[in-house]
Amino acid sequence: MIKIEDFPEPVIIIVVVILILIVIGIIIGCVYCCCCRQRKTNTKRRTKAGSVKRGKRVRTSNTLDLHGHSVKGAKRSVNKFLKNKKQERGRSNGSKTLAIIPGKGNHSPDGRAVLKPAILKHLRKYGYKCRKDPQNDGRVLVDRDYYDIV
Known part of the structure; x- marks a missing residue:
């Protein structure tokens, strides 16, 4: 031993x-x-x-972040998000717009946005009044008066 x-x-x-x-x-x-x-x-x-803390900002439930989604998954998430917002409209916190964040496309293989044009087209197809955020190129705003159409 x-x-x-x-x-x-x-x-x-x-x-x-x-x-x-x-x-x-x-x-x-x-x-x-x-x-x-x-x-x-x-x-x-x-x-x-509905609230995710990223860095110093807190995104509220009036914001949908689509980073990392495929186009098909992003459209599905947008539909679900807008459906939930339509149901919540009666108890709204007074926000005039919803924010959808498809991103700028910085992480795309060619550096061009893929989700933002697809989401804008998808929203307009169903009659939503939406626009690019003038202060943030990676964000789409949906006007409150129009997000209860569908």
Whole structure:
């Protein structure tokens, strides 16, 4: 049987240091993993509630962010969003417009917007009065008087 006394002292110290580093790595990895998992859960919860915090801004339930959607998925999300807004209209907070954020297209392969033209065309097809936001090129505004048509 091998005894600890059979090994030279530097080897024992190295093994102990390695074991301590492994334990610290496991603890840090576990904490990070739990925090990461909790962060994702909270983001999903906030997204379902209609308010997502990004950076210093808080987007309210009158805003729909379409970043990362395909054109088909974005159209589906817009329809669902507008349907929900139509149902909420009676208890509205007085907002004159809804904001839909398809983005500027910076993350598209060719750098051109794909979602914004598709969403504008989709909204106009169904009679919504919408326009590009003059202050933010990656945002589309839908006028309140027109978002309860469909």
